[in-house]
Amino acid sequence: MTIIVPTDFSDTANNAARYAARMVNGTYDTTLVLFHVYDKSEDATQVAENLDLLKKDLAALVPVKMETRTEQSTDFINSLDRLARHLAAELIVMGITGKSKIEQVFFGSNTLKIAERNVCPVLIVPPAAQFTQLKNVALTSDFKDVAHSIPVVPIRKVLQLFQPSLHVVNVNSEHYVSLTEEFLAQRNQLTEMFQEFKPEFYFIGTYNVEEMIQTFVTDKNIDLLITVPRQRNIFSSLYKTSTTRKLAYESPVPILAAHE
Structure with missing residues (x-):
């Protein structure tokens, strides 16, 4: 199973990544793909270093197979859509936060938009959610x-x-x-x-x-x-x-x- 975990390195995104890692702990043939879309204002080397740091942090939590991917683009939704189809991903895990209208526009819209695309199931993780079990x-x-x-x-x-x-x-x-x-x-x-x-x-x-x-x-x-x-x-x-x-x-x- 291939699971894509998009991240902008925010607390919300990091929490969703931790949830995904703990969720698949102990499963076989599952790969987490950590994915970041950056624009021209970001340094590609720094982006790669941030992804590697996130990967190390998750590996310290649980043993899980992980890959990192980056893409320079101004269209996050299309980039994520293409990657999900290219990898035949079976799940996308994303965080969501913000109850004010401003927070919802800037932090929540991408999660709902990719869910609307219907490329594969999307797991929407609340900011305070921590994986313990799914009973x-x-x-x-x-x-x-x-x-x-x-x-x-x-x-x-x-x-x-x-x-x-x-x-x-x-x-x-x-x-x-x-x-x-x-x-x-x-x-x-x-x-x-x-x-x-x-x-x-x-x-x-x-x-x-x-x-x-x-x-x-x-x-x-x-x-x-x-x-x-x-x-x-x-x-x-x-x-x-x-x-x-x-x-x-x-x-x-x-x-x-x-x-x-």
Whole structure:
């Protein structure tokens, strides 16, 4: 497995790199690629030295295979997109921080933009997150055409690394006493898709989706939240959708964005 960890050497990026290193500790055939995009104002030699220093710091934490890559460019997103496709990366790990609008524009936008590109799953790491274990993973689903909308292969690859308990949650204002036949059929399909993880299902009726998901994460001791952005859904209007901002910026646990 190839995992790209972009860095600008900030505290947020360094924390995401530490999370990634600890996450893959003990796994086989996994390589972390530390990647920095720099412009003409930066010295290429200094950039290489900073990357090597980060690599040494991570190696002191855990034994993990690592490579470093740099590119001079003014377009970080396109550079990261090209590298991910060239390496056939299976995951990108990035930090995110900032609850003020200014911080969100300068620190958070790149993380959300690369998630929108759908080149591979993106693990969004909150600034205070520290990897300890992945025992409980929550998968959010709208239970609509799950056979085609849920990217089973990339999600299973992550789950197989840790063998966690899988909690599938649907938050919907239209849930009443019993589930419709359609919801039951979709649940059966999801059970079959992830049968080795023995998924448990939760159907919650509420209008406040993001708040209920946060409560669910806390109540169930969730270590990782998996979302499946649709092209005209969660990431389609990055700065207009309050649910997106709240999930990405306020989640206490990392979010794995895996596109359909």
